[in-house]
Amino acid sequence: MDRYVHVKLLNSFIVSLSKTPDYRFALSNGKRVSLVETVGVVVGRERKDKFLRFHLDDGSALLPCILWLNHLYLSPSPSPRDELLFTMAVEQAEEVALGKLMTVRGRITEYRGVKQITVSNLRVEENPNAEILHWLQCIKLGKESYNLRPPLTSNS
């Protein structure tokens, strides 16, 4: 699977990804996945100086997400780009509030053996039907593009 594509997945699929020998992640059919997109409700939020950690509940599983806010700590003299990224990240962090329905995009990582999303961008969904749209897109893409088909029976 193209490593630059954000794969739309339910949280239960993300937390059940397997780790590959080259430290990437794969679906049950062996297809590699790096970037994902999911939609869920924020049910936990912890703000620190250098990051925001929050939990996204989509009804299938709880997924930890981390939004880094450490751009100004990475070098002794941060570049204008670092400052811009930091400002954008802080603005995004302020949007994350308990009970908000959010679309989150980012890279799959693992922390202490638990899968999480390292967030690259997020947005608040004002339309509650966005959750339904995401489910249906996950099902359609899973069947038609990601090849996540149910197992074939012996007589089929």
Place this chain on the structure above:
Amino acid sequence: MVYLTKPSKGWLQEYCVDTAVAVIVDGNVSLRIDTQHLRDVHFRLGSFYQFIGELVIQPDNNAILQARVGRNVDGLDLNLYNQSLQLRRQFEADHMSRHKTT
């Protein structure tokens, strides 16, 4: 007794400001919601709400959901939601069975 719950949805039928207890209904079923821990949720009778929290069975056998998270979901297409939820559960079940057989 406390149970973790999946999201509970329903129309707001009652809300008591003193106790912060709300009652939501969906069809013939109603559920009491303890909303004392919620912030920034404005309650309006007749609106549609979703709550996530712990379901507590009280000594008198009545259930109340102690909400951790709540949000107004006015505009949600409930029929589409219920149909999509069935599709999603079936899809997840199929995937998990594949996962076990591979």
